[in-house]
Structures are given as structure tokens and as C-alpha cells.
Amino acid sequence: MSTAAVPRGRRLEPDVRREQILSCALRLFERRPYAEVSTGEIARTAGVARALVNHYFGTKRGLYLEVVRRLAVMPPHAVEDLPAGAADDLPDGDLEIRVAASIERLLGVVARHHGMWLATVGGEGLGRDEEVEAILREADEIATDRVLAATGMASDDIVLRAVIRSYGALVKAATREWLVRGTLCREQVHMLLTRSLLTLVSDTVPLVRDAATPGRGWRG
Amino acid sequence: MSTAAVPRGRRLEPDVRREQILSCALRLFERRPYAEVSTGEIARTAGVARALVNHYFGTKRGLYLEVVRRLAVMPPHAVEDLPAGAADDLPDGDLEIRVAASIERLLGVVARHHGMWLATVGGEGLGRDEEVEAILREADEIATDRVLAATGMASDDIVLRAVIRSYGALVKAATREWLVRGTLCREQVHMLLTRSLLTLVSDTVPLVRDAATPGRGWRG
């Protein structure tokens, strides 16, 4: 690794060293599950002693959570990372135009950061971890806010937010079909996500609202 | 645990013992991530020596894969597990009726096996595992076949299958909103999934097909 080219034992700024270790851990955790990556390997990759990993991140789990946080929070925030011409505000016009532009923007970000994007939306296993799930939930909320802002709808409607969160899962799955399996091209994903979102907010959400039966639990 | 009420060292049929250990491991892996569950704890829960776990499943990872396989494959196959009245074949009638009936049936299965269902659709943070992913992919294919059978559509269209697989992610997310967060009730999930699937196969899929641009990769 080029990051390990410095002589062993070289004294670095804490932020730099921390960032270096975190970066190496990220690359390893991206590819292999938690239990298969040892702190020793992380330290070797970073060219430092294993104890230094514990010094900066306390425990292996702490380091893992940092990696998850970075991977999960980055993609939503990466929407800021746009080409020079693209302004931050959304284009004016009717709903269809705004939605299409938002999806287009999203796909651009996804294509540019596809490695990290896939790492966050990717693996399903089981044995979910409450802390990890909280981080991913937070990222989903941010993404939901962005979608609601793009559609210009109220962001405090519980049912609406639930539907948009579910739509987020569709987004992740569709981008996987595009980037991993290659079964859909970018234009097809664009069409799928645009039409789905438009149908959802225009037709489906009102129907879902009317279908409410608050008195009954999931046993019904 | 009631399963450990037998005297220690009791000789059991291999299938029975194996099933018992697998069952105990399942309950533990359902709630906590892989690295937090030790084989010693699994053995203690099952009331056997730790070495016996290795004897039956080789390695801890092997046991985990068995658990994942059971959890992932069961839900699709559990569709067979229906009340006496419900025949296996789908109701006749137009597309809308068949889709509504299929979703209704699915939600019944999910409600009955909600513990196992949630364990499989719940997302682990990252660190996907190729073997685990293969198992879950297989389960997704089975689910896709069932949806295509319910809609009476061709099951060999790559684009169609990709869209239905993406729809599967919507199903998982919507059921999570229902069972975990309680933001949607069963009727609302039914409405959401029914309308979404109908819109997808009737309107969106043809548009997605026409949007194909085979020559360009994801970099475009």
C-alpha cells in the first residue's frame, strides 16, 4: 500500500494517523465481514503497531462503528459534491421536472462514489447490531428529507415518510441492479426511479393514507 | 431454556441433536451480530459441550451459514404454509385481483413468521460475505419467481426480473415499517405494495424497457 511507504515508527499528527488507520480499516471492512478482519491486519496494512489501533479507536468495535458512520453518512452528504455548474438549489418547474432532475443528480453521485455507496447499501446478513442500525437509520432519515425537499412535500407526515423510506430501499436495490448485476443501465434506473417516485407521491400515498386502520396492530 | 432440560451427556439421534443446536444458534444469531455470539454460549444454551458444536457444523462460520440458509430460504417456502382453506393455486380473475390476493397471502405469512422474516430482511451494516450473499440472492430469485407467477408474466425477461427484484426490496422495507416501526398498518402496507406492483408491471416496466441503451456502461 502506498500509504505505508513511510519509515516504520514515523511520528505523525494524531489526525493524520487516525485518518490513515481509518482509511485502511475502511478498505478492509468494505470487502470482508467484521469477524474476518483482524486488528492486526489493519495495523499491518497501515504500517503501525496493533496497539496503536486500540489507542486511537479504543476497541475494534469502535473502529468498525467509525467506518460504518463514514460510509453511511457520506453518500447522503456527497450530494453536495457536485460539478461546478450544478447549483445547490433544485430547479424550478413542475413536480416531474424536479423529480427527474433530483434522480439524475443522485445517479451522478452514486456513479462517482459507487464503491462506498455499494458498501453501505450492500450486504444483508443477519444479526443486526443496534448501534450500527441506528447509524444507518440516521442516514436513511437524511435521504428521506432530501427526497421530500425535492418533491416539495411536507416532511412531518409519518405515513409519507414511511413510504419514502421504503422508496429508499427501492433506490438502493435498483442501483445495485445497475452497478453490480448490470441488468439495468443508467437510463433504465433513472426511468424506474423517476416513474416510481412520481406515482408514489401522486397516486399511491393518498390511497395509503385512506387505508389507515389505527386501531389494529400487526396481528390483524 | 426448556430444550436443555435433559440430563447432561444424554445421547441423542444425530439429526435431533443437530437440529437442537441449530435452533439455539438461530435464536442467538437473530438478536446479536456474529462476532458477539460465541460458540461456547451456543453450546451452553443447548446444554452440550462446545466441541460438539464443531463436530456437527465444523466451524462457527459453518453453523452461521446454516442459520442464514434456514432463515433466508424459509420465508419464500413458508408461502406453502397456509390456512386450510387457501388453495395453493392463485385465484382466477384479472391482474388486480390476483396481485391483491398474492400480497394478502404474503402479508399473512410475514405476520405469522415475523421473527424470522425480520431477521433475514434486516440489513447488516456492511462487510458483506460472498457466501451469505449468495444464499440471500438465491432466496430473492425464488421470491421473484413467485411474484412473476402471481402476475402471470414471463419469468425469463432480464429487465423484468431486475425490476421485480428491486420491488422485493420495497416489500422488505414496507414490512419493516409495519412490523418494526409501526408507522404503517397492515392495510396500508397492502395498499402500498399492491398499487406499486400494479403500476410497475403495467406502466413502468414498458417505459424502462424502452429506456434501454445497451452500449453504455455505468460510467455514462
Added chain:
DNA sequence: GACCACTGTTGGCGATGTGTCAACGCAAGC
């Protein structure tokens, strides 16, 4: 330029978890 405090960095220790093996003991067969 020499000394010193500060702190980034390291090797090693104890504790815990995992895989393997030979040996034990309960049930079936002659």
C-alpha cells in the same frame, strides 16, 4: 546547540474465543 517535557508509538502480558484430538461411556449386536 544542549537539555527537557510532551506525547505519539511500540512490544509484551493476561484473558477470551476457536479448532482439533484422543479418550470416555452409553446403546445395540453376537
Added chain:
DNA sequence: GCTTGCGTTGACACATCGCCAACAGTGGTC
């Protein structure tokens, strides 16, 4: 009753993790 088969166990060897005292490079002071 003895033997055989195999389910089951305790113990050993090894790897990994968290922690701690000691080492060494860097900047400040005279």
C-alpha cells in the same frame, strides 16, 4: 457378558483482543 460403534466430552494448541509500561521522536527553552 463381552465387543463394537459412535455420540459426547475435557483438554491442548493457537490466534486475537484490550491494556500497560517503556521507548523515542518532536518542539520549546535557555
